[in-house]
Amino acid sequence: MRDKVINWLQNGANAQDGLHLMKQSGASQLTLRLIQSNPAGNKRFMVDYLIKKYEIKNEYSVFCEPEISFRRKSKSFREEFPFLNESNCPVELEALASRKFNKYHAYVDLHKKLRNCTSLGECADVSRSLIESYIENRTIWNELNYYNVHKSLFGKHPIFQEFARRKQLLSLPVKELVLRQQKIENNIWRIKSELKKGNKPHLDVERKERLVGYESELEEVKRLLE
Numbered sequence: 001m002r003d004k005v006i007n008w009l010q011n012g013a014n015a016q017d018g019l020h021l022m023k024q025s026g027a028s029q030l031t032l033r034l035i036q037s038n039p040a041g042n043k044r045f046m047v048d049y050l051i052k053k054y055e056i057k058n059e060y061s062v063f064c065e066p067e068i069s070f071r072r073k074s075k076s077f078r079e080e081f082p083f084l085n086e087s088n089c090p091v092e093l094e095a096l097a098s099r100k101f102n103k104y105h106a107y108v109d110l111h112k113k114l115r116n117c118t119s120l121g122e123c124a125d126v127s128r129s130l131i132e133s134y135i136e137n138r139t140i141w142n143e144l145n146y147y148n149v150h151k152s153l154f155g156k157h158p159i160f161q162e163f164a165r166r167k168q169l170l171s172l173p174v175k176e177l178v179l180r181q182q183k184i185e186n187n188i189w190r191i192k193s194e195l196k197k198g199n200k201p202h203l204d205v206e207r208k209e210r211l212v213g214y215e216s217e218l219e220e221v222k223r224l225l226e
Contacts, residue, residue, distance in 0.1 A: 001025065002054040009047065009056070015039035018046040025053055028124045031114075033131065048115050049123075077101075081144050083151075092163050093147060099159075100140045107133040132205045139205075158206070162213035166220055177225055184218045 001024065008017055019039050022032060027049070035042045050056070077097075083089050084097055110130040117123035139157055146154035153160070172180065191211045195204060 002056065005050045005054050006056060009051075013043060013047055015043045015046070018043060018050070021050060022046055025050060026120075028120055028127065031123055031127045033127075045111075045115050049117075081148050083148060090147070090153060092153070092157075092159055093144060095163075096140045096143055096157065096159055100137060100144070103133050103137040103140065107137060128201065128204075132208070135205050136209070158209040158213050162216060165213075165217050169217070169220060169224060174225065177221055181218065181221045181225070184214050184221065188214050188218065 114126045143154050143157050
């Protein structure tokens, strides 16, 4: 297997061939899913991973650079979604735009961290977080792009429920706010328990978003009760 990897490196480290070698090397399913989404863009990671796994000299790092295709200069975020500059922009979309920046930076940082994994377990954990950040980033983009095209809300992201609950809180009397606080705390406990079990990882992205929403709502309820 080591000879195959060296031969692959010496012949330019084709991305698709690298993916095949990653499968043969026993890379985790999460790692393979990540690479399959963009083999050319993940070529550096495949080279680093295989060099480290088979203890090959770093003289082959020259082949780490990802394959680059011609692209026209991309628009800036505000140019892509000009409605964010308008005074009547829905507050939910403004909040999502802010979250998108955070998720993008998390995705970049995790991608760098993935290259430095020292074990399959660590690689699996980082890959899972990376995929979650990617999914959340795409979910937010779907909301922004839908509004950009249709000038109406898509409304599938959990943040819309979060904002609706906040508006409802402002009309509640103190007694109902106290009951609401207890219900939110129970919801937070339940979601954390579900995440801890880890038996349905495909629901973790949605659960974490709901958790963020409930924790934010709890802070709002506590503020109103002060």
